[in-house]
Amino acid sequence: MNIAVVLRQVPDLIEPPEVDPSGTKFDLGAATFILNESDDHALEQALLMKEAGGGTITVLAFDFGDVDNTLYTAAAKGADRIVKLLWQEADPPTPHVAAAMLAEAIRPLRPELVLVGVNAHNELDGVLPPFLAQALAFPYVGVIRGVQNGPDPGAVSVRKEFPGAVMAQLQVQLPAVLGILGAEQPPRYVPVSRIRAATKTAQFEETEPSAAVDELPVAVRRLYPPAASGHAEMLTGSADEIAARIMTLLADKGILK
Amino acid sequence: MSAQDVLVLAEIHRGAWADITRELLAAARELAKLTGGQVVALVLGDGVPDPAAALSAADRIIVVNDPSLAAYAPEAYVCGAQAIAIAEQPRAVLIGSTSIGWDVAPLLAGRLKCPLVTGCQSLRCDGDKLLVTASLSGGKMQADVEVGAGLAVLMVLPGVFRATQETGAAQVETRSLPVLGESGFVRFCGWIVPDASDVDITQQDVLVAVGRGIQQRDNVEMAEELAQSLGGAVCASRPVVDAGWLPPTRQVGKSGMTVAPKLYLALGISGAPEHQEGMQGSELIIAINTDAKAPIFDIAHYGAEADALDLLPALVEQLTSRKG
Numbered sequence: 067m068n069i070a071v072v073l074r075q076v077p078d079l080i081e082p083p084e085v086d087p088s089g090t091k092f093d094l095g096a097a098t099f100i101l102n103e104s105d106d107h108a109l110e111q112a113l114l115m116k117e118a119g120g121g122t123i124t125v126l127a128f129d130f131g132d133v134d135n136t137l138y139t140a141a142a143k144g145a146d147r148i149v150k151l152l153w154q155e156a157d158p159p160t161p162h163v164a165a166a167m168l169a170e171a172i173r174p175l176r177p178e179l180v181l182v183g184v185n186a187h188n189e190l191d192g193v194l195p196p197f198l199a200q201a202l203a204f205p206y207v208g209v210i211r212g213v214q215n216g217p218d219p220g221a222v223s224v225r226k227e228f229p230g231a232v233m234a235q236l237q238v239q240l241p242a243v244l245g246i247l248g249a250e251q252p253p254r255y256v257p258v259s260r261i262r263a264a265t266k267t268a269q270f271e272e273t274e275p276s277a278a279v280d281e282l283p284v285a286v287r288r289l290y291p292p293a294a295s296g297h298a299e300m301l302t303g304s305a306d307e308i309a310a311r312i313m314t315l316l317a318d319k320g321i322l323k
Numbered sequence: 324m325s326a327q328d329v330l331v332l333a334e335i336h337r338g339a340w341a342d343i344t345r346e347l348l349a350a351a352r353e354l355a356k357l358t359g360g361q362v363v364a365l366v367l368g369d370g371v372p373d374p375a376a377a378l379s380a381a382d383r384i385i386v387v388n389d390p391s392l393a394a395y396a397p398e399a400y401v402c403g404a405q406a407i408a409i410a411e412q413p414r415a416v417l418i419g420s421t422s423i424g425w426d427v428a429p430l431l432a433g434r435l436k437c438p439l440v441t442g443c444q445s446l447r448c449d450g451d452k453l454l455v456t457a458s459l460s461g462g463k464m465q466a467d468v469e470v471g472a473g474l475a476v477l478m479v480l481p482g483v484f485r486a487t488q489e490t491g492a493a494q495v496e497t498r499s500l501p502v503l504g505e506s507g508f509v510r511f512c513g514w515i516v517p518d519a520s521d522v523d524i525t526q527q528d529v530l531v532a533v534g535r536g537i538q539q540r541d542n543v544e545m546a547e548e549l550a551q552s553l554g555g556a557v558c559a560s561r562p563v564v565d566a567g568w569l570p571p572t573r574q575v576g577k578s579g580m581t582v583a584p585k586l587y588l589a590l591g592i593s594g595a596p597e598h599q600e601g602m603q604g605s606e607l608i609i610a611i612n613t614d615a616k617a618p619i620f621d622i623a624h625y626g627a628e629a630d631a632l633d634l635l636p637a638l639v640e641q642l643t644s645r646k647g
Contacts, residue, residue: 079593082616083460092464107565184425185441187460190468192439196429205508206430207397209422209578211571225515226395227578228336228422231571233515234395239508245425247578252566283471284438291616292458292465298610298626308627309637312588312609313645315625319607321529321553321586322645 067121067215069112070177072168072198073140074102075131075158076186082291090286091157092188099131101139104183110249111213112181113144119215122146124175126168128153129272135261141268142260149175152274161192162279168194169201170275177241179222184208184245191284199243207238208245327360330413332404333378334423335368337514340377343419343479345486348380350446350479351417352489355382357448358414362491367403369393375493382491385411387498394511397426405434406500408474415446415453416476422578424478432476440468441478442596453477461595462618481577482600521572522556528585529555532575532602535562536591536612536631543568545635546590552642558582560598576601590631594619 077083077097086093112123124147125140127133137148151171153159159167172180180202182195199206211233212225220240225233227247238244301311316322329351334341344364351362364381366374369392374384385407391399404427408416418428420442432439442458444465453470458480524530531550533543543557550557557573564574575582577597587605592598594610594617602608603622610623611631620626627634 077460079461079463080614083464085464103562103565190441190457190459190466192432193425193429193441196426197433200430200433205398206426207509208425223512226422227571229341229578229581231517231574231579232337235512235515237510237512239510242508248565280436282436282438283473284440285469286466287454287469288467290465291463292618292621294621296621298608298620298623300620301625301627305629305633305637306641308611308629309634309641312625312638313641315607315609316553316586319585321607322642 067115067119067179068124068175068177069115069121070124070126070172070175070180071105071109071112071145072180072182072194073105073109073125073127073136074183074186074194075099075127075133075136076102076188079187085289090289092289094156101136102183102186104185104246104248106183106253107249108181108183108246109140109143109145110251110253111246113254114250115213115215116144124149124177126151126171128159128164130158137270138261138264138268139256142256142264143254148268148270150270150272152272158188161189161194161197162282163277164194165197165201166277166279167275168198170277171273172202179240180204180243181213181246182243184210184247190286191282195243195245202243204241204243205239206243206245207236209247210244211248212250213244213246326412326414327355327358328363328411328413329355329358329360330408330411330416331362331364331381332416332418332424332427333364333366333374334419334421335366335371341419341421343421343481344378345380346481346484347417347419347479348378349487350484352380352487353484354415354446354448360414363411363413365404365407367392367400373495375495379490379493380487381493384493384495385498386495387500389500395423396509396511397430398508400427401430401434403500404431407498408435413474416474417479418476420478420480420577428476428478435474435476437474437476438470439476439478440470443477443479444483446477458596461593462599463616480596480600482596482603517572518570521570524556524558524573524575525580525582527556527582529553530558530575530582530584530587531555532558532560532587532589532592533563533631534560534590534592537563538591538632540566540568542632542635545639549635549639549642552639552646553586555584555586560592560595589619589623590635592619593617594622
C-alpha cells in the first residue's frame with residue numbers, strides 16, 4: 067500500500083508556553099520543538115502496515131521547528147520518501163493553510179491512505195486531518211486506534227475509540243485520510259546510530275506548494291495561562307516527609323486500614 | 324429558525340443519550356439568552372426514541388431518522404448536520420469534543436466554509452461577535468477568541484458545562500432528508516467492548532493513577548504494588564496506555580473511564596482537561612508532579628511538587644512498615 071504520513075512539529079509542553087508581547091500568539095523563540103505525539107503514532111501505524119503487507123511510506127512535513135531531526139528519525143525507522151514543504155514563517159501554518167498546501171503536495175503521490183495524528187495541542191481554529199481529507203476529496207474518520215488491511219479489497223479495517231474503552235470497528239474504503247490517536251503498538255525506538263546513518267543517506271525532496279485559503283473571521287484577542295479555580299494544599303519536604311504526610315491523610319480519611 | 328438560534332448536535336452512544344448532549348444544551352441555553360434566539364437540538368439516528376424528556380432543555384428538537392444513520396458513519400452525519408444547518412441558519416452549531424465531534428465538527432465547518440473553534444469552555448457575545456474562551460496546549464493555555472458575524476461551529480469541551488434544569492418547549496419535529504452522504508465509504512461493522520476479565524476501575528475505592536512522569540513500563544509495577552497495598556488498582560492517563568504499558572480498560576479520561584473513587588492518587592499526571600473530565604468527581608485527589616504549574620494541582624485537594632519516582636518507593640516502604 068502507498069501510504070502518506072504527515073508529521074507536525076509542536077512546542078514541547080515540558081516548558082511552560084510563553085506568550086509574545088502582542089498577547090495573542092505563542093512566543094516560539096525559546097520553545098523546544100518535538101514531533102506531535104499522535105503523528106508519531108501515525109508513522110508507527112504506517113510502518114506496521116508496511117511490515118504486514120508491503121508498500122511504501124512517504125513522510126511529509128513542513129520545514130519548521132526541529133523538523134530535520136524528525137525526518138531523519140522517520141527515515142531510520144523505515145520511511146521510503148521524505149518530502150519537506152518549505153515554510154518561511156515564524157509561526158507554524160494554520161490547519162487551513164497546512165491542509166491546502168499538504169493536499170497539493172500529496173495529490174501527485176496518489177496515496178491509497180493518508181495517516182495524520184488526530185490533532186495537535188496548539189490547534190485552535192481548525193483540525194488538520196479532516197481539513198486535509200476535504201482538500202483531497204477523500205473520506206475521513208478520526209480518533210483511530212489501529213488500522214489493518216482489508217478485509218475487503220481496497221479497504222482498511224479501523225478501530226475508532228469511544229468512551230468507556232469501547233471501540234467501533236469500521237471499514238473504510240480507500241483512498242482515505244485517517245486521524246490516528248494511537249497505533250497498534252507504541253512508536254518504536256530507533257538507535258541514535260541508525261539516525262546518524264540516515265543523516266548521510268536520506269534524501270529530502272523539497273517542495274513549495276501554494277495555498278489559496280479564504281480568511282475566516284476568527285481572531286485571538288488574548289492568549290494566557292488559565293487562572294486556577296482552586297489549588298491543592300501543597301505538601302513540602304523530602305520524599306519521606308511527603309510520604310508520611312500522605313499516610314497521615316489517608317489514615318485520617320479512613321482509607322488506610 | 325433565526326440567525327440568533329443555537330443548534331446543538333445531540334449524541335446517542337450505544338442506545339443511550341451521551342452526557343455531552345445535556346452539557347451542550349446547557350451551554351446553548353446560556354448563549355441563546357445572549358443572542359436572543361432559541362435552543363434547537365438536532366438528533367441524527369434511525370428509530371430515535373422520543374427525545375422530548377431527555378432533551379427538555381431545548382426549545383425545538385429536530386429528529387432526522389434515516390437508515391444510513393442507524394450506526395455512526397461520518398459522511399452521513401455531516402450531510403445530515405449540513406442540511407439542517409443550511410435550512411436553519413443558526414448563529415452557532417455546538418458540537419462536543421468527543422469521538423464523533425472530532426470528525427463531524429471540522430468536516431461540517433469545512434463544508435459550510437465557516438469558522439471552527441476547538442476546546443470551547445465559555446461562550447458569550449460582544450455585539451454581533453461571539454467571544455469564546457478556548458483551552459489549548461493540554462489545558463496549560465487559554466485563548467479568548469473573537470468570531471465574526473455569521474454561522475460558526477464550536478467544539479465544546481466535555482465536563483465544562485453542567486446539565487441545566489431549565490426547560491424549553493422541547494417541540495419535536497421530524498425531518499426527512501433526500502440523500503445522506505455517499506454511504507459505504509465508512510461502514511460500521513460492530514462494537515468492541517472491553518475485556519470484562521480486567522479490573523473494573525470504576526468500581527474501585529482507591530486508584531493509583533500513573534502518567535507520563537512514571538517514565539518506564541517497569542515503574543508501573545511499583546505503582547501496582549502501592550495500589551495493591553492500599554486495596555485498590557492502578558489506572559493511567561492516555562500516554563501510558565498509548566505506550567502500551569497498561570490496557571485501555573485502565574485509561575481515565577474523556578475517551579477512557581469516568582471514575583469517582585474515595586482516593587485518586589495521581590503520580591506524574593499533568594492533568595489535561597481530557598484527563599480531569601474522567602476523575603474530577605473523586606472524593607480525595609492527591610497529586611504528585613514535578614511541574615508546580617501542572618493543571619492537576621488546580622483540582623487536587625493535596626499536592627506535592629516532587630518526582631513520582633522518588634515518592635513511590637517512600638510510600639511503599641511506609642505502607643509496608645505500617646502494616647508491620
